[in-house]
Amino acid sequence: MDEADFTDFVTHRGAALLRTAFLLCGGDRGAAEDLLQDVLERAFPKWRRIRGRPETYLRAALANAAANRWRSRSRRVREVPLHDGTPPITPGPEHQVVEEDRVVRALDALPPRMRAVLVLRFFDDMAEKDVARALRCSTGTVKSQTSRGLARLREVLDDADLPDPVHERNFL
Template identity: 70%
Template sequence: MSDAEFTDFVTHRSPALLRTAYLLCGGDRGAAEDLLQEVLERVFPRWRRIRERPEAYVRAALVNAATNRWRHRSRRVSESPLEWDLAHPQLPGPEQRVADRELVVQALAALPARMRAVIVLRFFDDLTERDTAEALRCGVGTVKSQTSRGLARLRELIDAATAEDPHPTTSRSI
């Protein structure tokens, strides 16, 4: 009985949870897939206990696991991400949205892990302040202040990236 419920949950919620993991991992899809897989493996034995609110539990576990990855990352050999050249002329249509998305993902990756988690849960997962606070095990006031500071920092990062580029790839929509 619980195996089928768990399978159904994974089948239907994995795309949204993978998006959350992707953003928490700073745009590294491989790390996001690994992170989600690790979390789902840890959740399965606890399924009977958490099946009433599994998504909230899994989101909190993703945030915690992502934070732990960043802590342990400093002990590993540093990896160099592939750089995407943002110095392209203005791109038309769907290509522009891809460039904008890359810029936002890069800016998110530059935020501290906790601040990134608040921004991802609030705006990409569309959680309320209270649900975000519950997922992160903190107060609503902390979520509010981290949201405010995080959005301000994202604006700074995006403005700095577009100032370096003579042909900005994004408008100030954050």
């Protein structure tokens, strides 16, 4: 195993992989960090074999692990959240934060496979054939999931009933 090569890759590409995990986890940073950590732990022993295509391999592993977590979580008893689920108020350009939150919430409303296709395709800028290879499906499946996913996102984002996180919070 080339530990230095693995460490260098994670140092340089870790933030981009965390962003993918964040979107796949519905905007939950803690879950995204856990997901990425789990995937990196499983990838390290295989590093020599995946070194030629690590980014594609790890993004596919993130998408698959996120879907597996979603499946296993739905079979278990519901977890009790320690907070109300709304992210803390972030100072700065509020409009951008609200829009990003709306997109993350809309992505979270999609089935895991569809969410994975959209995240890999548009947020990670992967080609259709690369997404298909990463998710082990046909290019036609990627195209149909992309079309349906974008239509569903448009519905959710245009829906007037979508909660506005800024107006849900009590400001002091």
